[in-house]
Amino acid sequence: MPSFGDSMGKIAKDLRISKATVQTAIERGTIEDRPGRGRKKTARSQQNIRRAKAMIQRNPTTKANSYRKLAKKLEISHVQAWQILREDLGLKPWKYQKRQKLTENAKQKRLDRCRAMLRRFSRRRHRNIVFSDEKLFDIQQAFNPQNNRIWAEEEPDSEERAVERTQKAESVMVWAAITALGKTPLVFVPQNVKINKEVYTDVLERHLLPWAHTIFGDDEWTFQQDGAPGHKAYLVQDWL
Known part of the structure; x- marks a missing residue:
């Protein structure tokens, strides 16, 4: 690692960077970028982030606001829309989950049965x-109609691609x-x-x-x- 008193050539060699970069850092007195330096954000501007957040609050489903649909509304790329949702807003797409519809009476009955089972099958008898x-x-x-496919240079014969079904x-x-x-x-x-x-x-x-x-x-x-x-x-x- 570079130490105090090393030449610019040795520092550049140790850090595997150019001498010009070392000289610039020495002249500036820091290796951090200056505030406001670099390419300004356009697609991921605060305005677009606020607009995206408002759209998600109105309808948080991906059916209404997927990456691509959001990108189309904001007139940006779907990659930039993904970055706004995941990085700027910290959101994740959570899947819906199926479950049996239960009445309050059914929930209580299941709870009572589970407690009875725990009492009956203690000591690893379960x-x-x-x-x-x-x-x-x-x-x-x-x-799977989406994922099951055939690699071929030309379109295969229809018989090779047929998956037959019968009613009974x-x-x-x-x-x-x-x-x-x-x-x-x-x-x-x-x-x-x-x-x-x-x-x-x-x-x-x-x-x-x-x-x-x-x-x-x-x-x-x-x-x-x-x-x-x-x-x-x-x-x-x-x-x-």
């Missing part, structure tokens, strides 16, 4: 809860259960077989129970099924 559910999957090619696609029902200690093998229900109380009980008998004995051995465990109507049938409840 790790021995087995959750199960089933899901119907359509057997069709999945694709074939489907497969899959059942599975999970716990903190592992997961069951997937159970594929034969096509055209509806999971009624008899089929569901058979799945529990032939798949859930043997797996649970292997995972938990002689330890206590709890089975938490979803609230499908068929799961509440007397046949299922008697088996449980």
Whole structure:
């Protein structure tokens, strides 16, 4: 590092800058820029910042005031609009979040159930809860119309780009259960077989129970099924 008494050549070499820059700094007595020096802000002027802030306060959604829409209104580039929003105003675009609409009664009921669960499954017993559910999957090619594309010098044949759809696609029902200690093998229900109380009980008998004995051995465990109507049938409840 440069020290007091070094020549301009040595200072320039140590700092990897030109001798002219060193000489200018010595003559000015500082390396800081003078106030007001440099290119004046035009797009990011205080007036545009105030206008942008007022637009966001009127409608803070990106649908109304995206970077590009704001840039068009202010007659600046979208990069400069981005800088005004992110750097000058300190704003970030937050995504909307989906959630179930709950009444006050439903919220209280969930809170009471959670407290009861905490009392019942203290001392790490929650790790021995087995959750199960089933899901119907359509057997069709999945694709994202925005991001799934084909690299090619010329436009590919339409057959290569086609993703076919049918109104009544074939489907497969899959059942599975999970716990903190592992997961069951997937159970594929034969096509055209509806999971009624008899089929569901058979799945529990032939798949859930043997797996649970292997995972938990002689330890206590709890089975938490979803609230499908068929799961509440007397046949299922008697088996449980």
